[in-house]
Amino acid sequence: MSKKILTAAGLVALTVAAGACNREATVERRDAAADTAIVAQPDPAVELQKQRDQDLSKLDDRVAALERKYQEQSAKPRGTSGPGATAALRKETSSDMEDVKKAVNDLRTTTPENWWGRYETAFKSGLDDVESDVRHIAGTRTLPPAKSPKVVEDAAGQPVSTAPFTSSRDRFVADMRARIDAMHKSLDNVKATGPRKTELTDLKARVDKLGDDLSHLSDAKAEDWWKLSTARVNDYIERVEHSVARLDDHR
Numbered sequence: 195m196s197k198k199i200l201t202a203a204g205l206v207a208l209t210v211a212a213g214a215c216n217r218e219a220t221v222e223r224r225d226a227a228a229d230t231a232i233v234a235q236p237d238p239a240v241e242l243q244k245q246r247d248q249d250l251s252k253l254d255d256r257v258a259a260l261e262r263k264y265q266e267q268s269a270k271p272r273g274t275s276g277p278g279a280t281a282a283l284r285k286e287t288s289s290d291m292e293d294v295k296k297a298v299n300d301l302r303t304t305t306p307e308n309w310w311g312r313y314e315t316a317f318k319s320g321l322d323d324v325e326s327d328v329r330h331i332a333g334t335r336t337l338p339p340a341k342s343p344k345v346v347e348d349a350a351g352q353p354v355s356t357a358p359f360t361s362s363r364d365r366f367v368a369d370m371r372a373r374i375d376a377m378h379k380s381l382d383n384v385k386a387t388g389p390r391k392t393e394l395t396d397l398k399a400r401v402d403k404l405g406d407d408l409s410h411l412s413d414a415k416a417e418d419w420w421k422l423s424t425a426r427v428n429d430y431i432e433r434v435e436h437s438v439a440r441l442d443d444h445r
Contacts, residue, residue, distance in 0.1 A: 242420075249424050253298050256431055260438060264291055267441040287441060290434045297427050309419040310359065314366055316426055317407070321373060324400050328377045331394060332384050337376040359416040367412045374408065377401045403429075 264287065297316070304312060329335060378401060386394045407429070414422055 246420060249420075250298070250302060253301070253424070253427060253431070256428075257295055257298055260294070260431065260435055261291065263435075264438045264441075267438055270442075283437070283440060287434070287437045290437055294427075294430055294434045297430050301423060301427055304419075304423050306416070306419050309423050310362065310416075313422060313426065316430075317366075317370065320430075321370060321404055324397070324404060325373065325377060327397055328380055328401070331386075331390070331397060332380045334380065337373075337380050363411065363414060367408055370404075370408055374401060374405050378405075 268284070300312065325337065329337065381394065381398055381401065384394055407426075411422070
């Protein structure tokens with residue numbers, strides 16, 4: 195065999211070998227890129243926990259600022275006018291401060307399994323407080339009855355739904371809506387002037403807020419548990435912030 199033929203064959207072999215190496219390198223880079231992409235994909239559970247931690251941190255900061263404001267207000271000398279009203283408000287606000295801190299701590303142990311029971315309890319408690327104020331300003335021990343919205347039921351008399359949570363949610367919304375409607379009806383019959391009119395206006399706003407919250411809840415899904423739970427605690431903090439601010443108004 196001539197040297198030219200041997201040289202050509204060698205070049206071909208080198209070319210083939212180089213091509214194979216390039217293909218192997220390309221495949222390796224592609225595999226490495228795929229592995230990196232897989233690793234880079236966020237874990238939904240980790241991301242959710244990260245979001246929860248961030249939300250809790252914001253709530254902690256908000257409560258800490260509220261605590262400082264409350265301590266500043268409490269340290270100020272009391273006025274001479276209206277000491278009874280001021281003392282009652284201070285006592286109520288002090289209780290609210292403890293409750294709001296407990297609400298944030300409870301949120302740390304809230305889970306998809308226990309959130310609904312806690313939400314129901316907290317909502318009912320808030321509604322009971324507003325209802326008590328409505329009875330007071332309306333001068334009545336009971337509120338006028340309100341008819342619950344009609345709920346489609348099955349043969350057993352249970353609301354028709356596609357999931358257990360939906361059934362529980364629909365029953366709860368219907369029951370709370372009936373109570374809220376009764377409060378609206380009672381307040382519509384109240385006539386007030388001066389400071390009492392201001393109290394009446396504030397109370398109507400609180401009842402309206404309950405109604406808005408209930409409307410949002412009527413479309414809620416079980417997977418919304420964290421959003422609903424944090425929104426409830428944020429609303430509570432906001433209400434206590436208003437109470438602390440009112441300490442100055444009653445001095």
